[in-house]
Amino acid sequence: MGENAYLVPNLTTACNPILFDPELCTGCLNCVEVCRTDVMVPNPEEGKPPIVLYPDECWFCGSCVAHCPNPGAIAMEHPLHQRAGWKRKEPVNTFALE
Numbered sequence: 001m002g003e004n005a006y007l008v009p010n011l012t013t014a015c016n017p018i019l020f021d022p023e024l025c026t027g028c029l030n031c032v033e034v035c036r037t038d039v040m041v042p043n044p045e046e047g048k049p050p051i052v053l054y055p056d057e058c059w060f061c062g063s064c065v066a067h068c069p070n071p072g073a074i075a076m077e078h079p080l081h082q083r084a085g086w087k088r089k090e091p092v093n094t095f096a097l098e
Contacts, residue, residue, distance in 0.1 A: 006044075008051075016052075017052070017077055018031075019075045020050070025049040027046065031064035037059055060076060
C-alpha cells in the first residue's frame with residue numbers, strides 16, 4: 001500500500017474545448033459542479049484552475065462559462081464547424097451566414 005494516485009489530463013487532442021485564464025480563475029470549482037458531462041476535475045493545488053480530464057466529451061453547452069463568478073476566467077473554444085454565425089437579413093424571415 002502507500003501508493004499515491006494522481007489525476008493528469010489525457011493526451012492533447014485537436015479538441016481543446018475549455019480555456020482557463022490562470023490569472024482570473026480563483027479555483028472556486030463552480031464550473032466543475034455545473035458541468036453536465038463531468039469533463040473537469042478539481043485541481044489538487046488550491047486556487048488553481050480545474051483540470052480538463054476528458055476534453056473530447058465536452059458538449060460545448062457553456063454552463064461552466066455562465067456560472068463562473070469571474071468574467072473572462074473561462075472561455076469556450078468551439079470547433080471550426082460550429083463557429084458560423086447567422087445574421088437576420090431583410091425580409092424578416094431570411095437568414096444569411098456572417
